[in-house]
Amino acid sequence: MRYVDExxxxxxxxxxxxxxxxxxxxxxxxQSRPLQIxxxxxxxxxxxxxxxxxxxxxxSIELVHGPGCPVxxxxxxxxxxxxxxxERPEVIFTTFGDAMRVPGxxxxxxxxxxxxCDVRMVYSPMDALALARKYPTREVVFFGIGFxxxxxxxxxxxxxxxxxxxxxxxxFCNHITIVPTIKAILDSPDLRLxxxxxxxxxxxxxxxxxxxxxxxxxxxxxxxxGFEPLDILQSIWMLLRQIDQGRCEIENQYARVAPxxxxxxxxxxxxxxxxxxxxxxxxGLGSIDHSGVKVRDAYAGFDAERKFAVPNAxxxxxxxxxxxxxxxxxxKPWQCKVFGRACSPxxxxxxxxxxxxGACAAYYQYGxxxxxxxxxxxxx
Amino acid sequence: xxxxxxxxxxxxxxADDLVATVDVSGVRRQINISCIVDETHPVxxxxxxxxxxxxxxAMSRINExxxxxxxxxxxxxGEFQAELETMQTLTDAVAAEE
Ligand code: SF4
Numbered sequence: 400m401r402y403v404d405e406x407x408x409x410x411x412x413x414x415x416x417x418x419x420x421x422x423x424x425x426x427x428x429x430q431s432r433p434l435q436i437x438x439x440x441x442x443x444x445x446x447x448x449x450x451x452x453x454x455x456x457x458x459s460i461e462l463v464h465g466p467g468c469p470v471x472x473x474x475x476x477x478x479x480x481x482x483x484x485x486e487r488p489e490v491i492f493t494t495f496g497d498a499m500r501v502p503g504x505x506x507x508x509x510x511x512x513x514x515x516c517d518v519r520m521v522y523s524p525m526d527a528l529a530l531a532r533k534y535p536t537r538e539v540v541f542f543g544i545g546f547x548x549x550x551x552x553x554x555x556x557x558x559x560x561x562x563x564x565x566x567x568x569x570x571f572c573n574h575i576t577i578v579p580t581i582k583a584i585l586d587s588p589d590l591r592l593x594x595x596x597x598x599x600x601x602x603x604x605x606x607x608x609x610x611x612x613x614x615x616x617x618x619x620x621x622x623x624x625g626f627e628p629l630d631i632l633q634s635i636w637m638l639l640r641q642i643d644q645g646r647c648e649i650e651n652q653y654a655r656v657a658p659x660x661x662x663x664x665x666x667x668x669x670x671x672x673x674x675x676x677x678x679x680x681x682x683g684l685g686s687i688d689h690s691g692v693k694v695r696d697a698y699a700g701f702d703a704e705r706k707f708a709v710p711n712a713x714x715x716x717x718x719x720x721x722x723x724x725x726x727x728x729x730x731k732p733w734q735c736k737v738f739g740r741a742c743s744p745x746x747x748x749x750x751x752x753x754x755x756x757g758a759c760a761a762y763y764q765y766g767x768x769x770x771x772x773x774x775x776x777x778x779x
Numbered sequence: 780x781x782x783x784x785x786x787x788x789x790x791x792x793x794a795d796d797l798v799a800t801v802d803v804s805g806v807r808r809q810i811n812i813s814c815i816v817d818e819t820h821p822v823x824x825x826x827x828x829x830x831x832x833x834x835x836x837a838m839s840r841i842n843e844x845x846x847x848x849x850x851x852x853x854x855x856x857g858e859f860q861a862e863l864e865t866m867q868t869l870t871d872a873v874a875a876e877e
Binding site: 400401402403405406408410411414415417418442445446495522523524525526548549551552555559600603604626629630633652654655656657658662663664665668 | 782783784785787796804810811813814815816817829831833834835836838839841842843845846848849850852853854856857860
């Protein structure tokens, strides 16, 4: 496939790995003091495991899988709110497939569906709007989830609904923003990171400028990266080159898709429909100031939160979960006490085990657990 | 959910609502193209565009020149690596002779 296959070339990957090894030796890092690079985006976590990128890299690089999987950081209380909305008889509750199995305190959306609620998986928020057109006597709710990548799509769908005068459509808005989250990570005391792989598709919307503070104030380099294996390897190489040359900049490896200025149309739609929340609750990370958005008053009619008065209860994560520590990179997924035992993709306890963009599910699915335990055994 | 997929726009289906059909590896579906349309790139000029498709929206026009540039850098790196290896083997050979 065009723009995909050429970024999966094995020989080019080998060349990049050699270059990475050469730079690492020059920087003077080895296994005892590995360089820590965080990929912020769940899409990268997914690709890294899917293509075995970690296994190609020398042991003197450690990839820390950041909090950028929107499904994984959704707190339990919000899932309960979804279920509460879905349980109303007039509602058709629509969602991306990834969110179906996230556990709530009572049940997941999948269980709600099994219990008779009208929950439907859609590919696009526009598909949800089409359902609203088709069933004018029902209330169609779309579960709006994701970072700046998906935010424009739900905002544009609301604007389209308004243009058409569709009244039986609303968004349950759980969109989150990446920049305050990166800042929270940088401010966290138990973290020691040498650089970031920047989220390519968020950047396609917001551009490079919002990350400037990372280089300027926190003195960490970032490379905005694409999602194919070569993109990720090349971005790591670019990061190492910065570290080797003592630079801290925001560089863009993914310019073919993510222009420096972002996407003006998308940003306008987002600004029109959404405004920042004072704070938003993250699973495992707690409350982060200004890290979420809500529907503006002008579009209150399209806001499921107002239409259906959701319970909005705060529910603590199960005690045995260590999702927070995994999210911050303090422990590896396989070091969580319930990993692969009480918590597996079939019976997830934590959300990191649900989505294929979650670090735990990725480790589990692509055999990282064995590798992790082998590493531990060889280190002991 | 954060991954997108490249596709090629094959027709404009509704110019007012900015709906087009995209072909992704032989699979066709309707998508919204608001995010790739502006004064400099009107609806009519979108057919043939390679775009990144994400949850039913064309989110970005793929920049052909930038894609080529990335691949060129990768190729050069390969040549550089080959040269480095030759240099290394030759240096080793000289050292072994001494
Ligand atoms: S194994 Fe389960 S409970 Fe433990 S961190 Fe991963 S998702 Fe959370």
